[in-house]
Amino acid sequence: MIRTFVRAAVAVATLAALSLPTFAHATLEVQEAKIGSTYKAVLRVPHGCGTEATNTVRIQIPEGFFNVKPMPKAGWKLETVTGPYTGSYDNHGTTVTEGVKEIVWSEGNLPNEFYDEFVFRGTFAGTLEPGKFYFPSIQQCANGEEAWIDVTGSETAEMPAPSLTLVEGEAHH
Amino acid sequence: MAHLWRRVGSALGFAWLFLLVLCAPAWAHAQLLESEPVADSILLTNPGELRLHFNEPVTPLAMALIAPDGTAIDLLSATSGGEKLTIVLPQDLADGSYLLSWRAASIDGHPIGASMVFSIGAVTQTQAAPSGDPLVAPLFWAGKAALFLALAFGIGTAAFGRVAPLPPRAIAIAQVFVLIGFCAAVLTLSLQGLDALGQPLTAALSPPVWATSLGTSYGITACVLALAFLLSLLGLRHRNQAGAALIILSAILAPLALALSGHASAAAPQVLTRPAVFLHVAGILFWLGALIPLAMLLATNSDAADAALRRFSRAIPMAVAAIILSGITLATVQLGQPGSAWLSPYGVILAAKLLLLLLVFGLALYNRRRLTAPALAGEAAMRRRLRCSILAEIVLVTLILGLVAGWRFTPPPRALAVAATVAEPIFAHVMDDRLMAMLSISPGQAGPASITIDLMDADMAPLAVQGVQLALSQPERGIEPMAQTAIGADSTWQVNGLTLPFGGSWTVILTVRLSAFEQRSVTGTLDLP
Numbered sequence: 001m002i003r004t005f006v007r008a009a010v011a012v013a014t015l016a017a018l019s020l021p022t023f024a025h026a027t028l029e030v031q032e033a034k035i036g037s038t039y040k041a042v043l044r045v046p047h048g049c050g051t052e053a054t055n056t057v058r059i060q061i062p063e064g065f066f067n068v069k070p071m072p073k074a075g076w077k078l079e080t081v082t083g084p085y086t087g088s089y090d091n092h093g094t095t096v097t098e099g100v101k102e103i104v105w106s107e108g109n110l111p112n113e114f115y116d117e118f119v120f121r122g123t124f125a126g127t128l129e130p131g132k133f134y135f136p137s138i139q140q141c142a143n144g145e146e147a148w149i150d151v152t153g154s155e156t157a158e159m160p161a162p163s164l165t166l167v168e169g170e171a172h173h
Numbered sequence: 174m175a176h177l178w179r180r181v182g183s184a185l186g187f188a189w190l191f192l193l194v195l196c197a198p199a200w201a202h203a204q205l206l207e208s209e210p211v212a213d214s215i216l217l218t219n220p221g222e223l224r225l226h227f228n229e230p231v232t233p234l235a236m237a238l239i240a241p242d243g244t245a246i247d248l249l250s251a252t253s254g255g256e257k258l259t260i261v262l263p264q265d266l267a268d269g270s271y272l273l274s275w276r277a278a279s280i281d282g283h284p285i286g287a288s289m290v291f292s293i294g295a296v297t298q299t300q301a302a303p304s305g306d307p308l309v310a311p312l313f314w315a316g317k318a319a320l321f322l323a324l325a326f327g328i329g330t331a332a333f334g335r336v337a338p339l340p341p342r343a344i345a346i347a348q349v350f351v352l353i354g355f356c357a358a359v360l361t362l363s364l365q366g367l368d369a370l371g372q373p374l375t376a377a378l379s380p381p382v383w384a385t386s387l388g389t390s391y392g393i394t395a396c397v398l399a400l401a402f403l404l405s406l407l408g409l410r411h412r413n414q415a416g417a418a419l420i421i422l423s424a425i426l427a428p429l430a431l432a433l434s435g436h437a438s439a440a441a442p443q444v445l446t447r448p449a450v451f452l453h454v455a456g457i458l459f460w461l462g463a464l465i466p467l468a469m470l471l472a473t474n475s476d477a478a479d480a481a482l483r484r485f486s487r488a489i490p491m492a493v494a495a496i497i498l499s500g501i502t503l504a505t506v507q508l509g510q511p512g513s514a515w516l517s518p519y520g521v522i523l524a525a526k527l528l529l530l531l532l533v534f535g536l537a538l539y540n541r542r543r544l545t546a547p548a549l550a551g552e553a554a555m556r557r558r559l560r561c562s563i564l565a566e567i568v569l570v571t572l573i574l575g576l577v578a579g580w581r582f583t584p585p586p587r588a589l590a591v592a593a594t595v596a597e598p599i600f601a602h603v604m605d606d607r608l609m610a611m612l613s614i615s616p617g618q619a620g621p622a623s624i625t626i627d628l629m630d631a632d633m634a635p636l637a638v639q640g641v642q643l644a645l646s647q648p649e650r651g652i653e654p655m656a657q658t659a660i661g662a663d664s665t666w667q668v669n670g671l672t673l674p675f676g677g678s679w680t681v682i683l684t685v686r687l688s689a690f691e692q693r694s695v696t697g698t699l700d701l702p
Contacts, residue, residue, distance in 0.1 A: 051206065
């Protein structure tokens with residue numbers, strides 16, 4: 001009896017502790033991807049800066065995520081910042097040495113009361129290590145910003161960068 | 174056997190629950206948009222009420238106002254509202270600086286908290302120590318003393334059972350001590366919270382008290398100690414291999430727990446002091462844990478008694494060496510330079526402890542040189558005398574542990590030495606492997622102050638950054654972080670118009686925005702007189 005109770009309590013508490021946090025942060029919809037795979041990133045933006053509406057969303061593309069293409073959004077201007085990569089990556093036989101390093105959706109209007117998603121896709125390099133992969137992101141508003149750029153992985157981080165977990169993938173196709 | 178493992182499983186399950194509670198994440202979602210009055214403002218009269226305006230409805234968890242005389246006023250019951258919290262202030266507030274420390278849960282259940290200072294009439298210092306319930310301190314002392322005794326004669330005795338078989342009565346006594354220890358760990362955890370918030374004993378079960386206590390370094394110590402006592406109890410009840418493993422685990426956890434908090438562990442350099450505390454406590458546990466079983470065994474004239482005494486005398490020189498070396502290290506760090514600070518209550522307690530210790534060592538040496546060999550040879554008179562001498566040791570050691578429990582209430586001279594300097598700017602270094610910040614607090618005392626922050630990289634060259642945030646908190650007193658945004662450019666930043674309501678050890682968290690997408694946080698302490 002007691003054992004059943006203990007097990008149930010442990011299960012419930014673990015579930016609660018693990019599932020609650022994704023609520024009001026800027027987060028990615030799909031939390032896991034295989035190394036070497038193509039990934040469709042959906043960044044969820046749940047609120048503005050305090051009460052202000054978000055006008056710009058900037059996402060940094062870290063080394064190792066290449067062949068990046070953002071999805072245009074009605075009502076937002078879409079730009080990318082490109083530059084050389086530190087390494088070189090193989091895109092179906094073509095060697096890629098430069099590409100998108102930052103995506104900027106600007107001149108939009110996302111009021112604090114509403115919610116929106118920002119989509120881009122790309123490929124995780126086969127040379128990446130398993131573990132957390134962060135996409136530091138910034139929401140800019142008229143008089144301030146929300147910088148989701150904490151990549152310490154700390155449980156108590158106030159503004160963690162959106163992240164996913166990379167796992168070992170199958171051999172290259 | 175299977176039954177035992179089920180119990181161990183349950184115990185581990187509880188431990189996991191415990192950890193989850195401890196690690197309850199502080200993800201912050203609700204944000205404080207503005208406050209009335211604004212932080213660090215000086216008001217002509219008592220504003221009657223305070224307002225905190227958030228971006229979403231919050232549930233207040235703790236609302237403490239710390240008055241200029243150091244008393245903490247619990248204003249949780251005077252707080253109402255959701256998105257806009259209104260806190261009704263008492264009518265009779267004296268002039269001076271007040272600190273409001275609040276904690277609230279946002280919609281998704283995660284707690285956030287912060288502090289702000291405002292002054293009525295004039296900016297003053299707030300007294301460092303909140304005056305809480307007068308019963309809390311003596312109870313805390315008694316709880317600590319009970320904890321130490323339970324460590325020595327509960328976990329220590331259980332652990333000695335791994336050196337030599339324990340007589341059944343010694344097992345019974347150890348079980349009682351271990352139970353006392355568990356209760357004392359829980360009791361002191363609550364008292365720590367009461368002490369930090371300056372609350373009366375009647376608030377012992379209130380959630381803010383526990384939340385505060387668990388947030389302090391002692392919270393982790395008490396939790397690990399409670400776990401060690403539980404494991405030891407399980408081990409004592411199951412006299413098989415699994416039980417033995419639990420006892421050894423608890424004997425490692427107990428000194429580890431004490432090394433996690435306290436004056437000594439907090440002293441720099443921690444690389445030195447924390448292992449020293451661990452060794453000191455581990456050595457003491459081995460020595461004191463042997464006393465009760467030996468005294469009992471020596472009452473009989475058995476081979477078991479001889480074997481236990483022989484093993485004890487072979488191992489004890491190593492334990493004593495560990496105790497003395499680590500003890501000297503810690504005393505040197507804690508006492509600092511010779512001077513009048515040595516006559517502080519801390520110094521007096523240390524002197525009394527050393528005096529009693531000399532007596533104990535004298536007895537121990539006498540036992541070893543004069544009594545052990547003849548006792549082993551079977552001389553009845555010598556065995557009786559050795560037994561009396563061990564009983565005397567137990568009494569003296571109990572006195573010493575009682576004294577040591579009193580240390581909780583006396584700051585060591587190293588802290589007093591820092592406190593003696595007045596008004597000169599105080600400097601603090603906060604750094605990690607890539608970033609160093611030099612903080613200069615002027616004037617270097619409680620009250621209105623400004624902080625200059627100079628940033629350097631690992632090669633000591635000035636480091637230009639885009640922004641700097643400073644958060645000051647005193648987790649030991651349940652004071653939530655006061656966040657300040659620094660103004661400036663490049664490598665020099667400044668926080669002006671800050672009011673540090675009282676001295677003590679402030680935890681500084683500096684968050685530096687290196688570029689648009691990169692930030693680093695460094696943590697350090699600022700000892701303010």
